[in-house]
Amino acid sequence: MGGDHGPGVVVASALRFLAASDRVDLILVGDEAKIGRHLGSADRTRLKIRPTTQEVGMDEAPSKALRGKKDSSMRVAIDLxxxxxxxxxxxxxxxxxxxxxxxxxxKTLPSVDRPAIITAVPSLHGHTHMLDLGANVDCTAEHLFQFAVMGSELVTAVEGVAAPRVALLNIGQEEIKGNEQVKQANELLLRSGLNYVGYVEGDGIFLDDIDVVVADGFVGNVALKCSEGxxxxxxxxxxxxxxxTWFSRLAGLAAMPILKQFRRTMDPRRYNGASLLGLRGIVIKSHGGADEIAFENAIHIALKEIHANIPKRIGEQVGRHLDSGHYKAIA
Amino acid sequence: MGGDHGPGVVVASALRFLAASDRVDLILVGDEAKIGRHLGSADRTRLKIRPTTQEVGMDEAPSKALRGKKDSSMRVAIDLxxxxxxxxxxxxxxxxxxxxxxxxxxKTLPSVDRPAIITAVPSLHGHTHMLDLGANVDCTAEHLFQFAVMGSELVTAVEGVAAPRVALLNIGQEEIKGNEQVKQANELLLRSGLNYVGYVEGDGIFLDDIDVVVADGFVGNVALKCSEGxxxxxxxxxxxxxxxTWFSRLAGLAAMPILKQFRRTMDPRRYNGASLLGLRGIVIKSHGGADEIAFENAIHIALKEIHANIPKRIGEQVGRHLDSGHYKAIA
Known part of the structure; x- marks a missing residue:
């Protein structure tokens, strides 16, 4: 029931997804009548509706939604x-x-202190993953370190990259670069056994050959939104x-196929779907403004994470780094 | 002597600037022989060389440069x-x-706690100014507030905007948005008398109708670098x-004038020149990779700030806000 466009987009993308994917069933959680209307006469063989009576508003306070909306589509979907x-x-x-x-x-995984939000973003080398995107502001070095472990494991599990190149987002202006948290996280990462390549500045997210960019949620969110802007x-x-002018319109016509190809490279819909990492279950956040192609992409990301058994792998990796004793657990 | 291209670019842009501007003299500070070679037989009527024997390296630690390079081009230029x-x-x-x-x-102005770096960035509505860009990490609410006052006054003085629209860079994910510093700065700004329009997210820097975007130096630097990337x-x-393909090359030929016009809109050279704000003097930082057109733009910014008497105006404005008692001085 969420998003800027409501259930119409979700239902349409669910049907697209089912047409493209074998052996996956979908449960549509929400207002039965509204969903039914959007489904129309579509084949419902691999599709169930789980009716709910409430919705969480896009601007509703999370604590209010949590207390008061126990039969919301969001809550019930997570309950499932x-x-x-x-x-x-x-x-x-x-x-x-x-x-x-x-x-x-x-709940968060036993060894994880804070869940984080991660998404892929396009870059000159294809794409990179960036986290945290806003779940945590004011992160400690240990939080940043855990984000790095989680992000690295996700890229290994989902994309088959054996040793993802991990970088810390930083600035180059201060005498000894960056703030205290970033400098300490740098120390932790240097002795982590991860394929840590050091600091990256904002432009490097899109230009450097990196698989995982680690940042505080405030900074990561600003970086992501800036790139969208x-x-x-x-x-x-x-x-x-x-x-x-009429001349530029003509030129535009000639250039149309190339511009279309260019837009495809940059198409944010191809990157839609951010993972909530560090939980005992898979939850994917689609952009609120997603259309059916974008939302379908988010469902495909969920499927990849199911096949890769992401929560179990993340839990094991973070636990392993904790056990290795080279960094301390956070109180 | 600084920058990625050395004195060649600076000398060339100085000559361009002199050709375009009456009644301004320039002093070129640095290695006399090198500068002389680049000047060649150019007219030196409004141009002096101030010879120095040292240079500050692009990666040199600021404290080392400060202690050991008293006859560097950078130091002497600031001494002048x-x-x-x-x-x-x-x-x-x-x-x-x-x-x-x-x-x-x-030295910083009497009422200013920390100088900040500000630059113009292109936006859908023309351009906006953003600060701080990396001089200060870990800013308090009071620092952010002072940045807002300084940025607003700069835009008024240099661009003649009577009441610049000031926004605080923030994220929309947390229950009560953002981190503590930003929330407190928001409170200070709401009762400041500035034309404060509230929070802006990363995409808003480039899409919203705002004159001044205020951020912590870490966040502002990441935002700026991201946009460059x-x-x-x-x-x-x-x-x-x-x-x-040969077809796309042909289409590119047809689209060339339009693409050129587009590149001009986005041309980072037109925005080159960041001001060090809050000091008892005018210092403009050009991008290290600036070419002669970009560096010339930075000289024009310096000239505008001279005409507008920026340090005096900034000092007065920050002092006035301090005297008004609606926020406390920082220890």
Whole structure:
């Protein structure tokens, strides 16, 4: 029921997903009548509706949603993961409420202090993964270190990269670079056994050959949103230029196939789907503004994480680093 | 002597600047022989060389530069501002060393706690100014507040905007948005009398109608570098697409004038020149990779700040807010 466009987009993307994927069933959680209307006469063989009576608003306070909305589509979808009826939950709803509810219902993995949000972002070398994207502000060095372990394991499990290149997001201006947390996390990472390549600055996210970029949730969120903003700004400026005169319209026509190919490279829909990492279950957050192609991508990410058994692998890796004694658990 | 390209670019841009601007003299500070070679037979009427024997390396520790390089081009250029022989200093050198030296030689304004770095960035509405860009990590609410006052006054003085729209960079994920410093700065700004429009997220820097974006130096630096990275990534992807096949090369030829116009809109050279704000003198930092057009832009920014008497105005404004008693001075 979440997202800017409501159940229409989710239902359409569910049908697209089922057409493309064998041996996967979907449960649509939400207002039965509304979902039914969007389903129409579609084949419901591998599709169930789980009716709920409440919805979490996109701007609702997470604590309020958690206390007062026990029959919301969001809560029930996560309950289904907890009970084992579902293997993963995909939602385009309120991020704060989704994280709070997932944390409350599923719990964090035993060795993980704080769950984090991770997504893939396009880069010159294909793409990179970045975390945390806003679940945690004011992270300690140990938090950043755990994010690195989780991100590295995700990329190994889902993409088959044996030793993902991990970097810490930092700035180059201060005498001894960055703030205290980042400097200490750097020390922890240097002796971690991860394939740690050191600091990266903001531009490096998109230009350097890196698999995992680690940042505090405040910084990571700003970095992600900035990149979305610049991309929108570029698309807008380009299309304005191509519409200015009759000559530029003609040129735009000639350039259309190339511009389309270019847009595909940058298409944020191909990257839609952020994972809530560090929980005892799989929860994927779709962008609120996702269309059916974008939301379908988020379902595919969930499927990959199911096949890769992400929560178990993350738990083992973080636990292993904790046991190795080269960094201390956080109180 | 600083920057990635050394004195060649600086000399060339100085000559361009002199050709475009009446009644301004320039002093080139650095290695006399090298500068002389680049000047060749150029007219030296409004141009002096101030010879120095040392250079600050681009990766040199600021404290080392400050102690050991008293006859560096950077130090002497700032000394000239201090003594009044120059009205402003423009440098493409090591940012950390430039800030440390400027702070040490010129001192901060009496009412200012920490100088900050500000620059203009392109946006859908023309451009916006963002600070701090890396001079200060771990800022308090009071620091952020002072940045807002300084940024607002700069935009008023240099661009003639009576009440610049000021926003605080934040994230939308946390229950009560953002971290403690930002929330407290929000409170200070709400009762400041500035034209404060509230929080902005990363994408809003480039999409919203805002004149001043205020952030901690770590966050602001990441935001700026991210935008540079995405812009480079876009330019690279576009040109790759237009070079793929003979058809796309032809289409690229047709689209050339439009793409050129588009690149002009986004051209980082038009935005080159970050101001060190809050000091008792004008210091402009050019991007290390600046070419002669970009560096010339930085000199024009210096000239604008001279005409607007920026240090005096900033000092008065920050002092006025301090006197008004609605926020406390920082120890």
């Amino acid at each position: 993961v907890k009970s084992g009826e579902a293997d993963a939950c995909v939602s385009a709803g309120n991020t704060g409420a989704l994280m709070a509810t997932a944390r409350f219902v599923l 610049v991309a929108k700004f570029v698309r807008h400026s380009l299309s304005t230029q191509f519409k200015r | 501002v201090k003594s009044g022989e120059a009205d402003a200093c423009v440098s493409a050198g090591n940012t950390g060393a430039l800030m440390a030296t400027a702070r040490f030689v010129l 995405v812009a480079k990534f876009v330019r690279h992807s576009l040109s790759t697409q237009f070079k793929r």
